[in-house]
Amino acid sequence: MKKITAFIGSARKKGTYLAVNELEINLKNIGNFDFEYIFLNDYNIEFCCGCKLCFDKGEKLCPYKDDRDILIEKLEKSDGVVFASPSYAFQVSGRMKNFIDRIAFIYHRPRFFNKIFTAIGVQFIPFGKQTQKYLESAGRNLGFNVLNGTTVITPEPIPEKQLKELQANIRKLAIQFNQRLNDKNPCKPSLFKIVTFRMTRSGLQSSSIKLYDYEYYKEKGWFHSAYYYDIQLNLFQKFIGWLSDVLGRKLFK
Ligand SMILES: Cc1cc2nc3c(=O)[nH]c(=O)nc-3n(C[C@H](O)[C@H](O)[C@H](O)COP(=O)(O)O)c2cc1C
Numbered sequence: 099m100k101k102i103t104a105f106i107g108s109a110r111k112k113g114t115y116l117a118v119n120e121l122e123i124n125l126k127n128i129g130n131f132d133f134e135y136i137f138l139n140d141y142n143i144e145f146c147c148g149c150k151l152c153f154d155k156g157e158k159l160c161p162y163k164d165d166r167d168i169l170i171e172k173l174e175k176s177d178g179v180v181f182a183s184p185s186y187a188f189q190v191s192g193r194m195k196n197f198i199d200r201i202a203f204i205y206h207r208p209r210f211f212n213k214i215f216t217a218i219g220v221q222f223i224p225f226g227k228q229t230q231k232y233l234e235s236a237g238r239n240l241g242f243n244v245l246n247g248t249t250v251i252t253p254e255p256i257p258e259k260q261l262k263e264l265q266a267n268i269r270k271l272a273i274q275f276n277q278r279l280n281d282k283n284p285c286k287p288s289l290f291k292i293v294t295f296r297m298t299r300s301g302l303q304s305s306s307i308k309l310y311d312y313e314y315y316k317e318k319g320w321f322h323s324a325y326y327y328d329i330q331l332n333l334f335q336k337f338i339g340w341l342s343d344v345l346g347r348k349l350f351k
Contacts (some may be wrong), residue, residue: 099130099131099132099253100129100130100131100132100177100178100279101131101132101175101176101178102125102131102132102133102134102176102177102178102179102180103133103134103136103172103173103175103176103178103179103180103218104118104121104122104133104134104135104136104179104180104181104182105136105138105169105172105179105180105181105182105194105197106118106135106136106137106138106182106183106184106194107181107182107184107190107191107193107194107197108137108139108182108183108184108191108220109137109139109193112226112252113184113220113250113252113254113256114182114183114184114218115135116252116256116264117182117218117220117250117252117264118135118180118182118218120264120265120268120269121180121268121271121272121275122188123217124268124269124271124272124273125275125276127232127272127324128272128273128276129276129277129285134172134176136169136172138194138197139170139192139193141164141165141168141169141201142164142165143164143165143166143169143196143197144162144164144200145196145199146196146199146200146202146343147161147162148262149161149194149299150256152202152203153203153206153310153311154309155263155310156310157203160215162290166200166201168199169201170201170204173201173210173213173240173288174209174210176213177213177214177217177279178213178214178219178275178279179210179213179214179215179216179237179242180215180216180218180247180284181194181215181216181217181218181233181237182217182218182219182220182233183218183219183220183227183238184220184221185221185222185223185228185229185234187201188226188228188229189228189229189232190229190232194232198236201240204239204240204241205239205240207311207313207314207315208239208240208241208326209240209241209324210240210241210242211241211242211243211284211285211327212243212284213242213243213329214242214243214245214278214279215234215237215240215242215243215244215245216234216237216244216245216246216247216271216275216277217230217233217237217244217246217247217248218230218233218247218248218250218268219231219233219247219248219249219250220249220250220251220252221249221250221251222251222252222253223246223251224251227249229249230247230248230249233247234246238291239260241326243278243284243285244285245274245275245278247270247271248267248270248271250263250264250267251263251264252264257312265313284327284328284329286329287325287329289328289335289338291325292325292331292335292338292339292342293313293338293339293342295320295325295326295342296339296340296342296343296346297342297343297345297346297349298322298346299315299321299343299346300342300343300344300345300346300347300350301346301347302315302350303315303320303321303347304316304346304347304350304351305350305351306351324336324339325339
């Protein structure tokens, strides 16, 4: 049975919940899933104070002893992860953003490569997808295998036409999410991801200052690998990777 965890950035059980619940129903119609809701509102997540200890010296040194690690464990124990947030002022809710800030050290030391991630943006205005796009970028930066998500429109009360549209959107997402969960092939990296990986690792390796991330990269064997995980690069990708290594070494020396 696959474990799916949905992180919800709304304090209400309204539009965002409706969309996530629809995803749960559709997934359970297709297969066997253990589906968990994480209402971020129910967890104690302090505001990041910006000390950067998590980046520079390790996340264990964070001054806050709150629920951050409980939530990270939820991410680690999932096969599939959903970030769902209402749009507030054309962006994710503060609740969701604060959660992302608190785990942003993982952007420096990514993981979750074999887990599937998707995003649901929930909003009133029927155009723009900033919330969904931001959540997808967070998923990619954390290391997930990201399936592009969806944006749903939830006026209150929601008219029949919009409800039908929401249901159709989420049904499609559930089918794609299930397919991606069953796809055994590793996610193909974009050229941008290859460039950032290779420049970062070469920069870390050649820099005289040994940053905290250096040990993580060393432990993972990333100073000698083509990418974060085992993947066959084509000739062009290999060339770009080599060039990025050269650039990374020069820039961060
Ligand atoms: C503070 C605040 C800001 C909002 N800003 C936007 C916005 O910029 N664009 C938009 O389409 N909807 C905006 N909305 C509407 C919500 O995104 C919409 O009502 C959504 O359904 C709320 O999710 P919920 O029902 O799960 O709470 C805003 C709502 C609030 C409370």
